[in-house]
Structure formats: C-alpha cells, structure tokens
Amino acid sequence: MSNKERDDAFKLLEKANKKAASSAGWFSSASTKYEEAGDLFQQAANVFKLLKMFKEAGDAFSREAECREKCSETSEASNAWWNASKAYKRGFPDLAIQALNQTIQHLVKGGRFRQAADREKEIAQIYLQETNDLQRACDSFLRAGEWYAGEDATATANQCYKDAADLCADMEQFPQAISLYERVADHSLGSNLTKYSVKEYWLKALLCAIAMQDIVTARRAAQKYVSQDNAFSSTREFKFANAIIEAVDAGDIEAFTGAVFEFDQITKLDNWKTAILLKIKKGIQDEPGLT
Known part of the structure; x- marks a missing residue:
C-alpha cells in the first residue's frame, strides 16, 4: 500500500x-x-x-x-x-451484524424474503463463528428457516432448522431441539432424496430425550418414529439409541461404553454426538439406576 x-x-x-x-x-x-x-x-x-x-x-x-x-x-x-x-x-463482527440488519430491513420491506433469509443466515454464522453467541445464532437460524420455508426453499429451511436444533442441544434446550429435529425429519420423509437422512435426525432427537434423563419419553419417541417409517427399526441408529436407552435405564456404564464403542467402530462419532453422549454418561454416573 x-x-x-x-x-x-x-x-x-x-x-x-x-x-x-x-x-x-x-x-x-x-x-x-x-x-x-x-x-x-x-x-x-x-x-x-x-x-x-x-x-x-x-x-x-x-x-x-x-x-x-x-x-x-x-x-x-x-x-x-x-x-x-x-x-x-x-x-469487526458486531458492525457486520448491524449492517446486515439494515440490509434485511430493506429486503423485508421489498418482499424479498429469500434474500433476507440469506442475510439472516450470515448473521447466524457470524454469531456462531466470531462471537460464540449460541442463543443469538440459534434465533437467527430459526428466523432464516421461517423465511426460506415461506419461499418454498424447503431444503435450505431444513438445514437452518437442523443447525438451530444442534445449537439448542448444545445449550441443553432439549425439548426445543427434539421438536426441531422432528420437524426436519417430517419434511424429509416426503422426499426420496432426503428420506435417507431421517434416521440421523431421529437418532439426535432420541439422544436429546435420553440426555434429559426421560427414558419414558425416549421409548415413546422411538416407537413413534418406527410407526412413521418401519424401516427405522432395522437401522444402526435405532439399535444404538435403544442400547443407550437400556444402559441408562439400568445405570450400566459398561453397557453404555460398549454400545458407544461398537457404533463408533463403523460410524465415526462426530463432535455433536460425542458431546451429548458425555452428558448422558455423566447422568448415569450421577444418578445410576434410572427408571
């Protein structure tokens, strides 16, 4: 220069x-x-x-x-x-967010909701990557998802809802996370292109229920998911979730560790699953013999 x-x-x-x-x-x-x-x-x-x-x-x-x-x-x-x-x-992330909010105001007034959603998703990513404000990132992902859904951009909306669900789980807002995972799964069931991903969303929802130490809700949810798609009962995700439910219910750390090890040997656990499984393990150690 x-x-x-x-x-x-x-x-x-x-x-x-x-x-x-x-x-x-x-x-x-x-x-x-x-x-x-x-x-x-x-x-x-x-x-x-x-x-x-x-x-x-x-x-x-x-x-x-x-x-x-x-x-x-x-x-x-x-x-x-x-x-x-x-x-x-x-x-200058805070200034970037302020400028994007100004952009969004103009886009919304002009009825350009798809572009407004794009900008809102940018805000979510700044909150997530630059300021580590998980709640505001979650709120922005949800807002973007609603705008995408209103413009029939279903796949993009579902991605935003999934990102929001992951953040809700990170913040231990498990009921909201479950609701969002189920919402994405329901939308994905209707398409052959996205149906394969439903087992992942249902597994995450079940892990959230288990992390709440609500075994009754987890079992009912598993039965509900099988009734929505009978093929789910034969997946590794269902069998893994069921093994975790039984281990937690029995307060059996060895059974829990064995189920996690077996699943990880074939399907490597990502950071999100690792984090929530650690929460579940802590719950077993703190309150053995949950019923």
Missing part, C-alpha cells in the same frame, strides 16, 4: 462528505446531491477495500447506504449495507 493510494482514498472520502453536507444548487435537487455523494462514498469504499483497510471500507459503504436512503434508492441502499457488512466481516 503506497502513501499516495491511501491519500487518494481519504481525498475521495473528504469529497464525498463535502458533497453530502453541501446545500443543493439552483440547478440540482437534494436527491441529486445525495446520489452524487453516494457514488463518491462507493468509490472511496472500493479503494479502501483494495488497500485492505476494511474498517474504513465498511464505514464508507455505510455512508453510501445512508445517502441512497435519503434519495429513496432502496435497492442500492440495501446493496451498500451488504457491501459494508462484507468489509466489516474482516475483523
């Missing part, structure tokens, strides 16, 4: 600020003034972005967005806020 390039970027920014603050002349309107200022802020933002000055780029895109709003260029304003969020993502 040369000093000249940096200076040029700040000169563009200064020019944009002066244009936005100026009074309209005899032959121009306030709308024209803000259009021209918006163009200058956009130019400055793009130069800052090339110079990898991402905070300055985000700030300039935000100022562009405000100018677009003042001259009722709502589509351009939405896009400018989105560009601001992309710049802010490089180290």
